[in-house]
């Protein structure tokens with residue numbers, strides 16, 4: 495698929511955005527790039543800073559960038575992901591899509607908020623909270639949860655860049671949810687909030703990305719400027 499502007503938060507090696515062909519903004523406070531990440535992109539901005547600092551800089555507005563697709567895989571504490579979601583939505587097209595990683599943990603250990611004791615292997619932190627938070631505060635959003643391994647993908651569409659609801663509720667939401675552990679919320683209660691959809695067929699069987707997809711023929715492949 496080809497999009498106009500793609501934002502990725504939490505990129506590390508760059509392996510996810512390497513294959514993106516559209517214009518891209520990549521944000522991470524500490525990149526460890528291991529491959530060609532430019533590829534066929536007409537534009538690529540690498541922002542080596544936290545997502546909060548990035549949004550604070552107002553770069554997107556100053557450049558007149560409206561986001562088609564955002565992928566968020568940055569700091570795995572729910573208040574960070576909530577801010578990333580709020581800020582990304584504010585800069586998205588109405589038909590844009592925001593995809594969030596790691597919101598479906600399969601053990602309590604991987605949900606820890608203790609940054610000094612992150613388990614080996616998958617660490618989701620407590621970003622699972624975004625599902626109940628968004629479902630309660632923003633019933634207008636379409637939230638699709640995909641069964642992608644290891645810990646799911648949440649695809650949010652029907653965005654409203656003008657919505658102030660999450661900004662107004664931010665402090666109360668953080669106070670309410672900070673000390674709630676998945677053990678307290680209940681695994682059954684969490685997994686009753688949604689039905690998993692098949693990640694392998696989601697893109698072809700839904701129209702979620704249609705409005706922001708560009709005709710691949712419109713993509714100009716860069717070539718040698720000199721022999």
Ligand SMILES: C[S@@+](CC[C@H](N)C(=O)[O-])C[C@H]1O[C@@H](n2cnc3c(N)ncnc32)[C@H](O)[C@@H]1O
Pocket residue numbers: 503504505506507508509510521522523524525543544545546567568569574
């Ligand atoms: C799980 S890794 C991302 C992996 C990457 N998406 C991939 O598939 O290879 C999380 C990344 O989030 C970055 N990160 C941590 N805190 C962040 C913040 N406040 N803002 C943006 N990125 C952050 C880390 O530097 C790390 O590279």
